[in-house]
Amino acid sequence: MAETAYWEAIRRAHDEEMANDSMVIAMGEDIGVVGGTYKATSGLYDKYGPQRIIDTPISENSYTGIGIGASMAGMRPVIEIMSINFALLALDTLINAAAKIRYMSGGQLQCPIVMRTPGGTAHQLAAQHSARLARMFMSTSGLRVVTPRSPMDAYGMLKSAIRSNDPVIIIEHEQMYNLKEDIPDEEFFRPLEGAEIVREGTDITLIGYNFSVHLCLEAAKRLEADGISAEVVDLRVLKPIDRETIRTSVEKTHRVVVAEEDEAPVGVGSEIITGIIEDCFFALDSQPVRIHAADVPVPYNAKLEKAAIPSADDVYHGALKALGKI
Amino acid sequence: MNDADKKRLLREMMFFRRFEDRTFEAYMERKVGGFLHLYSGQEAVATGVLEMANVGKGQENDYVITGYRDHIHAIKTGAQPREVMAELYGKETGSSKGRGGSMHIFDASQNFMGGYALVGQPFPLAAGLAMAAKHKGSDQIAICFLGDGANNQGTFHETMNMASVWELPVLFVCENNLYAIGTHIDRSTAVRDQYKRVCSYDMKASQHDGMDIDTVMEAAKEAVDYVRNEQKPYFIEFMTYRYRGHSMSDAKGYRTKDEEEVWMKRDPIRLYSERLIEAGLVTDDEIKSMEKEILDEIENDVVKFAEESPEPKVEDLNKYVLDDNPDPRWIGPLQK
Incomplete structure (x- = not known):
């Protein structure tokens, strides 16, 4: 057991899954050289390189779409959206494409993407950085939506989400990234279903x-x-x-x-x-x-x-x- | 290209024209529902470009993706015409099992990655397919067909930028038919020449006649080879024209008969058949018998299959929403 912050748990899940499967990549704004706004991918750019830890331009809809396209051809992208407010820009590719492609294709294709994003208020970030929107995602057919409350779930659910064959939205929270908890040293998974x-x-x-x-x-x-x-x-x-x-x-x-x-x-x-x-x-x-x-x-x-x-x-x-x- | 291939190409374009005409008839008979967007007039583009790519070889194919005017792109990539027609009929034997319809033809077995109804959405999906191909070290490329109207979406600019900066092997094929639904390009778009719009992304781009399949093939070969060999994107524009309305609800009131006649004089099938006749590769009689053969094939194989196929079962309504056989290790549910 080791005391682990929520952000460290996410980082560990990325690291293990990228080591386990070369088809796992991460993409998002400032996730590479900078290591992520909440440090969720810190150090991984040096370990896995720019082809797998991809710093994107500020183009949420299209880099999400690129992740979706890559997932249709067998990759498993973890897409970080810096704030859930910005996820609104990516709703076309997320909801009109990722959530529907398996169905529209009669089950021929799948989009195993993970979208991670903090959705909550922090401190005085004002209207355009404080959206929550969980209720919007949970009303969309074809998505899984999970909301880890702890480092245990943040780690174990991200690992499960990466291995799942469905598009999974992980809603994190800006006030939880420094939350600490003891989590096992051995690898484990936390399921994507069940209260x-x-x-x-x-x-x-x-x-x-x-x-x-x-x-x-x-x-x-x-x-x-x-x-x-x-x-x-x-x-x-x-x-x-x-x-x-x-x-x-x-x-x-x-x-x-x-x-x-x-x-x-x-x-x-x-x-x-x-x-x-x-x-x-x-x-x-x-x-x-x-x-x-x-x-x-x-x-x-x-x-x-x-x-x-x-x-x-x-x-x-x-x-x-x-x-x-x- | 040998003489037999030339004759085959002519026959393919004739087949595609008849296929679309027949879907029109089926629509009028109310056997096809929803929206229906026909490709007639633009055949030389999909036929010529994909002739120069890897298609019809199953999983070795290049990835092909397009918008909602997708029947012909799917068939040329390798989808079975009867399955595409069955899809339009909403049948379980359809290429998307009746769940997609005209605008959402998919054939994953041939790497035909779909028709999409959100204008401009295939741009990033294509770049992602190219990213995956490059990541896997395969020599496949992604080919994205879209109309000029799609270039006014933000995804066009966002994706051109990323495809260029990440050097993704994707060929963007712009089928410039001058109209975005019913709005003429000069009324919606600051420049008519779409290839000029990508110069700000440091991407190779060119423009060609899209009515002459020989011109299309020559230009497409260079572009496909460039994308495959250099592992970089290319934007290729073909000037073309769709004969029918944007979809079936469109009476074409926004354009003149004169304009239509100018383009129809350069009909891609007419141009090519005249060229082959002149070269002595085919005769009028042969063309007539090809027409008859095609009529017969579409009626007695393609349409018959669609008509006689079963519809999806209502009890299967909830299939294909999520993975129908999820792994309990990741999905659970949580053990209490």
């Missing part, structure tokens, strides 16, 4: 993904001090959603809060709560609660930004509401 119970409890279920899992865990600690036992579910995967794990938890606790950093309209929470209503409506003892960002472009001013983005405190109060305590 995880990260804390067991009996009184209420708190559901999160990516950074909001940490808000849920913090809220659960405060609830414990109040004598309330909260179960925390990390969705891990937004497409396909693991409804079975959610149902089992809600049938146990009968109350639920879904916490997301995305905005609410047509959000992740909407989808999760719809699933709960369809799957186990009669298990609920109170109405489900959504914790989400305000429906505004993210402001620059620190006080306004804080007000726009959900906090652990919001999740805690959401839980009290679901429990009928406020």
Whole structure:
């Protein structure tokens, strides 16, 4: 076991997979000589060279398309998009091509690309660097969407994503790159399907993904001090959603809060709560609660930004509401 | 090129013309749905360029990719005409199992990497195919056919830049038919000569007559050889003309009969057949019997196959969305 930061876990996964398979390449802005904005490919340019660690021009749609084309001919490109906001530029090749080519070709071709991108707010990056967009990707047929919350998942899911034959979007988070955790020295994989119970409890279920899992865990600690036992579910995967794990938890606790950093309209929470209503409506003892960002472009001013983005405190109060305590 | 090959090329172009005319008829009979974009008038370009490339050899083929006007490019690359027709009919035996239709013909067994409906999207995909070929050390190249209209997409500039700076073995074939859907190039585009637009990317480029297949082949040979041998991109432009509307919903109200007649005088099949007759390689009677043979083949093999083939099963609706046999080691689900 070695204490590993989230960014180091991603770097290690790249390194091992590139050593394992010469068809694995990485491409993105500043990922080579500079080593990546979040250091996720640092040192790899010297090890694998410019043909496999490819510094791209600022042309998201077309370098994503080049990665997709290469994947159709057998390569396994890991495409880094510096911020999920910029992924909007690549939606044509990603959604109109990568997500549809297997289907349109009647299963003859596949696009085993990985797109890694941080999707979340950091500190005062303002509206054009603070988008989340998870809800948009999870509504696209033909993609897998995963949201690792920890170095374990960041490492193990990237390795699985590279080996998977489907296009996989990995949504990371700018506030998690320095998060540390002990991870095994031996190689391992973490699957691209399945939610995880990260804390067991009996009184209420708190559901999160990516950074909001940490808000849920913090809220659960405060609830414990109040004598309330909260179960925390990390969705891990937004497409396909693991409804079975959610149902089992809600049938146990009968109350639920879904916490997301995305905005609410047509959000992740909407989808999760719809699933709960369809799957186990009669298990609920109170109405489900959504914790989400305000429906505004993210402001620059620190006080306004804080007000726009959900906090652990919001999740805690959401839980009290679901429990009928406020 | 020997005499037999010349006759074969003439027959191929005649076959392609009849194939497209027959899809038009099937569309009018409502046997073909969706959008249908026909290639009639432009045959010399795909036929001539691909004649100079590696096609019809399965997995050894060069990679070929194009837009939605894709039937003929697919067939010349090696797809079976009956499977392309069955695709237009939406049948399970179609080249994309009825999931793609006219705009999305694929034949991976011949490295025909698809027809795409997003104008300009094949540019980067082609560059990626070329990147893979180069990475694997193969001598395959990628060939991307698109119209002049595609050059006003951002992917054109982004991809020309990367193909050049990364020295990718990709041949961009611009079929300049003067119209982007119904808008004339002079009304949408600052320069009519598209090959001039790539000079800012330090890429070799040239422009040629796209109605004369001999000219096309001569220019294409030089370009294909350059891309393969130098492992660098090349942009080649052919001036051509499509006889039919952009798609079936298009009454061609944006252009004059006079203009159409000028181009039809230089019809690629007419030009080539006259040349072969003049050279004594073929007679009028032979051409007439070729026409008859083609009619018969398309009716009694190609269309018959499409008509008689089964449709996809509704219970297979969800196949091919993701890998249908995923490896549980990577996919899971997570063990509780």
